[in-house]
Amino acid sequence: MYFISTRGNNEKITASQAIIKGLSTDKGLYVPSTFKDISDQLENLVDLDYKELAYVILKEFLTDYSEKELKYCIESAYDEKFDTEKIAPISKVGNDYVLELYHGPTCAFKDMALTIMPYLLKTAIEKNNLQEEVVILTATSGDTGKAALEGFSDVDKIKIVVFFPENGVSPIQKLQMKTTKGQNTCVVGINGNFDDAQTGVKNIFSDEEFNKDLKEKGYILSSANSINIGRLTPQVVYYFYSYLQLVKENEIALGDKINFVVPTGNFGNILAGYYAKKMGLPVNKFICASNDNNVLYDFFKTGVYDRNRELKLTTSPSMDILISSNLERLLFEISNRDTNKVNSLIDDLNNKGVYKIDEEMKKNLSSFYGGYSTENVVTETIKEVFDKYKYLLDTHTAVAYSCYEKYVEDTNDNTKTVIVSTASPYKFSKDVLSSISNVDNNLDDFEIINKLSDLTNTKIPAPIKELKDLDIKHNITCEKDELKYEILKFLGK
Numbered sequence: 001m002y003f004i005s006t007r008g009n010n011e012k013i014t015a016s017q018a019i020i021k022g023l024s025t026d027k028g029l030y031v032p033s034t035f036k037d038i039s040d041q042l043e044n045l046v047d048l049d050y051k052e053l054a055y056v057i058l059k060e061f062l063t064d065y066s067e068k069e070l071k072y073c074i075e076s077a078y079d080e081k082f083d084t085e086k087i088a089p090i091s092k093v094g095n096d097y098v099l100e101l102y103h104g105p106t107c108a109f110k111d112m113a114l115t116i117m118p119y120l121l122k123t124a125i126e127k128n129n130l131q132e133e134v135v136i137l138t139a140t141s142g143d144t145g146k147a148a149l150e151g152f153s154d155v156d157k158i159k160i161v162v163f164f165p166e167n168g169v170s171p172i173q174k175l176q177m178k179t180t181k182g183q184n185t186c187v188v189g190i191n192g193n194f195d196d197a198q199t200g201v202k203n204i205f206s207d208e209e210f211n212k213d214l215k216e217k218g219y220i221l222s223s224a225n226s227i228n229i230g231r232l233t234p235q236v237v238y239y240f241y242s243y244l245q246l247v248k249e250n251e252i253a254l255g256d257k258i259n260f261v262v263p264t265g266n267f268g269n270i271l272a273g274y275y276a277k278k279m280g281l282p283v284n285k286f287i288c289a290s291n292d293n294n295v296l297y298d299f300f301k302t303g304v305y306d307r308n309r310e311l312k313l314t315t316s317p318s319m320d321i322l323i324s325s326n327l328e329r330l331l332f333e334i335s336n337r338d339t340n341k342v343n344s345l346i347d348d349l350n351n352k353g354v355y356k357i358d359e360e361m362k363k364n365l366s367s368f369y370g371g372y373s374t375e376n377v378v379t380e381t382i383k384e385v386f387d388k389y390k391y392l393l394d395t396h397t398a399v400a401y402s403c404y405e406k407y408v409e410d411t412n413d414n415t416k417t418v419i420v421s422t423a424s425p426y427k428f429s430k431d432v433l434s435s436i437s438n439v440d441n442n443l444d445d446f447e448i449i450n451k452l453s454d455l456t457n458t459k460i461p462a463p464i465k466e467l468k469d470l471d472i473k474h475n476i477t478c479e480k481d482e483l484k485y486e487i488l489k490f491l492g493k
C-alpha cells in the first residue's frame, strides 16, 4: 500500500511520508492506492475494544509502520484522556443510535484522530530521519483548531499555528483555543471566514519560494486538517467500531446494512465512513447533513458544486464551509480514479467557483443522500429531542438528526441508523440553552453552562469546566493575506 495524489502526478509515497507532507506537490490530496476488503474478518472483530480494532484498521493503511510502532501510537492516544473506556460510546435515542465522538480532551470528534496524529507524525519524523522541524498549519472553523493544539502542544520538533475566523466560532471554541498552553503553539484569529483560512493555508503549502525559504531556515510544513491522511485514516475506525457494537448488543445481525448520518463541513468525517464501506463495512446510505451553507446538499441533488454564494454564519459554526476539501477524494473515487476528470473539475472550481460532474460519476453517488437544516429547525430539534428523550444534542448533531427525520419522511427507509454526534452540547452552550429555555442576556458563558447543566441534569465536561480558571495565552488577529507574515513572526524569522 502506498499513497498517490488525486491529481495524478505519478508520485507514490509511503504512509509516513504522506503524513509528513500533508498535501501532495501537485496540490492534490493523498489517497490510498487500494482498499483492503476486510468484510470476511468482521465476525472476529466483534469483541475487540477500540484500541484493538484501531490496530486492525490502521495497519491496512499505515503499512510502513511496524506493529510495535502502531500499537505504541494507539496505546498513547486512546487512554484516560477520554472520559470513557469505550472511547466512542453509542446511546440509543428512540429507535436510533447516537455515536458520541466527543468524549476526548477537547469535546469534539476531532480528538478521535488528533490524539493519535502527534504520535504518528513523531514516528514518521524518526522513520524518515527528518532533520527539519515540522510546522503544522491548521485552518479551523472551531473544533479542529483546539484538538490539534491540544494534541501537538509541547511535542518535540513540532510547532503548530492555527488560523480561525475571528467572528466565526462559538465563544467556548474561541476560549478553548486562546487558553492553550505550550511553547510551540500559535493561535491567530483572521478577519475572514473559514474558507479564507483554508485557502490561505493551502496556498502557503504550494508556495514554492516560501517553502524553500523555510527549509533553509530548518522548517518544513505539514497539516493537521483532514486533508492529511494521518487525520483521516484514524476516523475510519469508529465507523467499524459503532457497527460492531450494534452487532455485539444484538441490535443488528452481522452483515446487516446500516445508515450513517454525518454532520458535514469539510467532508472528512463522512469520507472516512465511505472508506470504511470500501473496506467492506455493510453500509446502506451515508446521509450528508449540512446547515444553511448547503453547497453539498445541492451537489448530491444536482451534480453541480457551486461555491458562488455567501457563507452564512450559523449556530453550527464548524460546518460553516463552502469549499469542502475532501470532496476531491470522493471525485477521485466516483470518476473511477480518472485524474484528468479530477483536474478539470478542480480547475473549474478554482477558476469559476463551480463544477458539474458527468452522468457516470453521478451514478456512483448512490451511497449518498444530501440533506440540510435551517436554523429554526435546528433549534426545534434540540428542544424536541430533549423533551421527548431527555437527550441533549449539540447544534451540529441537531442538524444531522433533523436531516435524518427528513430522509425517513422522503424515503420510508427503515434501515437501522447511526447518527454521528460530533461535539459536546457544552461547546455551543448558549445556542443549545436558548433552544430549550429563555436565556438572560446578562449571563456570562459560564453562568450559561451552569444553567444548561442544572436544567438538563447533564454533566459539564471537565475540559470545559476548567476553562474558567485558565489564562488567555493568545490574542493575535490578522488580515486574510497576512498568514505568511504571522507564521514567520511566530518562528522568529
Ligand SMILES: N[C@@H](CCOP(=O)(O)O)C(=O)O
Binding pocket: 139, 140, 141, 142, 143, 144, 145, 224, 225, 226, 227, 265, 266, 268, 269, 318, 319
Ligand atoms: N470543521 C472543521 C473545519 C476543518 O475541518 P477538518 O476536518 O479538515 O480539519 C473545524 O472544526 O475546524
